[in-house]
Amino acid sequence: MLLPAGLIALALATIVSADDNAVSVSTLDFKNRFQQSGIVPEVIAALDPSVSFYVSYRAAADGHTELLVPGSSLTIAEAGVPLEFSVENLNNATNITAQTRYLIYLVCCQTQESQSDAQTEQLDADAPARDNPSARNLRHYLAGNYTLSPAMSSVLTTAQRLAVSPQVFFPFTPFTQPNPQPNTGIHRFIYALYVQPARFNTVGFESVGMEQETANWNLSRWRTQLGLGPAIGATFFTIDTTANGGQGVSSNGTSVLTPGAAAGLRASLHTVGLAVVMAVLGFVTLF
Ligand SMILES: *[C@@H]1O[C@H](CO)[C@@H](O)[C@H](O)[C@H]1NC(C)=O
């Protein structure tokens, strides 16, 4: 079995500190934040999540593991290390069994908002129609065969991990670290979770003609091509390339959209064990 180069470095990371104050985000809050940010409908035509979908990352300030709440602002370095995927309320999603597999993507696109208005991203006057997202998307990651792990999230104890074993890990698009150019505005990055149609338990996405090309990814055409239902969960973060010499700013686990609500999400508890999860996820990192 061949492993990505970054894996060894990740597996050697021994002690990781976790956020001990992470709080759940309701599916309604996820939905609202996607709308407030304009991602719905600019990037995704609609989002009605049945699960709370979380990613965790390592905060630049203190190295602690933080829960990505929808709308978090990350630095480029933070965005390059997704440590763990997890979900809450999976029993609320339809057609889920213990055997169900999932696929996850990361896509980016740039906002057209004014940089001073990051908290209430305004749609352009000529905002696209709901059924015709107009954003130009770049795919940073796409992989299937994730399953629900019996292990709980190391950051949010009520969330269950999603993991993919190395034997069935064939990322269609290996993870490439977000690295937007300085002074190109605020970029939005979206992770989304879908139920994987059963046919892809044995064949890859190329079997239905999906192209390797990552630029100008048309999400609605892709969904039709793969026969996917709507995303069952999604989350997003931003990178502000106008700040910090283009490296972006960290919101330290708080959402830029609700600055008050997440106060107190700062980390302090020390835990171990994420190295195993990182090895399972098998991310390629480009440090
Ligand atoms: C689960 O779905 C029901 C019905 O759609 C909804 O009322 C409830 O709020 C959902 N529960 C959670 C935790 O999202």
Ligand SMILES: *[C@@H]1O[C@H](CO)[C@@H](O)[C@H](O)[C@H]1NC(C)=O
């Ligand atoms: C659930 O499965 C049934 C039977 O396979 C199918 O008809 C239905 O469209 C599925 N629902 C969703 C939301 O995927």
Ligand SMILES: *[C@@H]1O[C@H](CO)[C@@H](O)[C@H](O)[C@H]1NC(C)=O
């Ligand atoms: C899932 O794993 C199988 C091997 O068990 C592989 O053939 C298939 O391509 C994988 N599907 C995806 C979407 O990665």
Ligand SMILES: *[C@@H]1O[C@H](CO)[C@@H](O)[C@H](O)[C@H]1NC(C)=O
């Ligand atoms: C994406 O694909 C859909 C369906 O094929 C098409 O209607 C739409 O115009 C495409 N969007 C872009 C931006 O190309």
Ligand SMILES: *[C@@H]1O[C@H](CO)[C@@H](O)[C@H](O)[C@H]1NC(C)=O
């Ligand atoms: C995040 O933490 C760092 C270091 O503690 C601090 O310099 C920075 O201002 C914080 N960012 C926010 C948005 O609070």
